[in-house]
Amino acid sequence: MKAVLVHRPGGPEALDYAEVPMPDLGERDVLIRAQAFGVGQPDRLIRSGAYKWMPPLPANPGNDVAGILEAVGTNVSGLAVGQRVLLSARDLAQRGGCYAEYVAAPADAVHLLPDNVAFEDAVCLPNYQVAWALLHRCGASTPPHSALIVGAAGGVGTSLVQFAKLAGMTAIGTVSTREKAAFAKQMGADEIIFYRDEDVVGRTRALTGGRGVSLVLDHVCGPEFYSYLGALDKWGTLVSYNAFAGLPTENAMGEMRKYLDICPAIRCFSFHIYDHDREGRREIMRTVIGHLADGTIRPSIFRRFKLSEVRAAHELLDSGTAFGKIVMIPG
Missing domain, CATH: 3.90.180.10 (Medium-chain alcohol dehydrogenases, catalytic domain)
Structure with missing residues (x-):
């Protein structure tokens, strides 16, 4: 073979x-x-x-x-x-x-x-496994009302958009091109930000009436990472689920303390948390298979x-x- x-x-x-x-x-x-x-x-x-x-x-x-x-x-x-x-x-x-x-x-x-x-x-579906866990396991105790999804036209990004909408959230996505913007909108994104040309934090706050989002979901990291704290609502969570641009150099606690008025959280997520939680991992897969079978994700x-x-x-x-x-x- x-x-x-x-x-x-x-x-x-x-x-x-x-x-x-x-x-x-x-x-x-x-x-x-x-x-x-x-x-x-x-x-x-x-x-x-x-x-x-x-x-x-x-x-x-x-x-x-x-x-x-x-x-x-x-x-x-x-x-x-x-x-x-x-x-x-x-x-x-x-x-x-x-x-x-x-x-x-x-x-x-x-x-x-x-x-x-x-x-x-x-x-x-493994992308949808990651997306489900990011949206339903990484936030604060209050249900998230909105998410800023970095790279909303990618494999996990489009999964996040669909699950965010399925959960009743507002989904704001960042993309690099008009073609990717059209695709992310087709997948269900409510709003699009062109990260190369726009102030992502400023646009996020404008699109949410100054409130900010419950979750920022970022797989890039790098020098822009801590700036996303400024896009969060009260009790909001900034989630890193990869670091394709490397790690930021600033002090994490120092950056978080710039936003004491919203009590932000930063979470580092990897699906490897389920390596020793077989039933939890397989239950998420059963869930996403069910969503695919009934047509609620595509x-x-x-x-x-x-x-x-x-x-x-x-x-x-x-x-x-x-x-x-x-x-x-x-x-």
């Missing part, structure tokens, strides 16, 4: 589409015949060797696969050949392992998919590639020009 391996971490050229042996099937395992693969930032971090939870080399960088059960182990109950499933590497002992035509995994790691859920939509796929085109898929991922999800299919 074909799979993707990284022997020496690096750029997209490090991805080797190769012939590998079929995986062994343990008595408590299932074998998935892949139909779709998600392409996301954890895959890029494994490929580049920068992931804190890096699997051993040679590594298969894929983290999300959806497909059909091809075989089940002799001690597996409740699952049958032909069923449709989703597997996230978050439910495996180590990350990666999902960029392959056939993937073996513990039976209790997969999620059954309803018949009306497309495989390509299903591999978008993933947007920016572009599809074949698995053999994995380098091109990662070149697009690295470019930062995609809005929505990048997906691969076998071939």
Whole structure:
């Protein structure tokens, strides 16, 4: 069978589409015949060797696969050949392992998919897991009424927009281009701020009648991070869920004390908090699968590639020009 391996971490050229042996099937395992693969930032971090939870080399960088059960182990109950499933590497002992035509995994790691859920939509759901946790676990004790979503046209960004609207919040998104603005609005964003040309904090306060937002959800960090404290309402929370631009250099407590009149909070969030909370993690996935099945969320796929085109898929991922999800299919 074909799979993707990284022997020496690096750029997209490090991805080797190769012939590998079929995986062994343990008595408590299932074998998935892949139909779709998600392409996301954890895959890029494994490929580049920068992931804190890096699997051993040679590594298969894929983290999300959806497909059909091809075989089940002799001690597996409740699952049958032909069923449709989703597997996230978050439910495996180590990350990666999902960029392959056939993937073996513990039976209790997969999620059954309803018949009306497309495989390509299903591999978008790990982004929705993150978005659900960001919106429903990171705020203050009072329910958030609004959110400023940095990068609202991205994979997690569009998931945040949809879940914010589903929860009755006002969703304000930042984007870089008119095309991304139109896309974020299509996904449900109430207001758009062009972060390259506008004062994000000033515009946020203007759009909220001076009140500010309950949550600022930021995956960039960098030198602008603490400025977002100025966009918060009373008891508001500034959440960092990645740091693509690096860490700010200012003193965190000093910056927070500039806004004592609103009692702000800063939270550093990672979905790895669920690494040792299996039921909590899987309950969130069941929730988002349910939302996808009943049509209350709608993933947007920016572009599809074949698995053999994995380098091109990662070149697009690295470019930062995609809005929505990048997906691969076998071939």
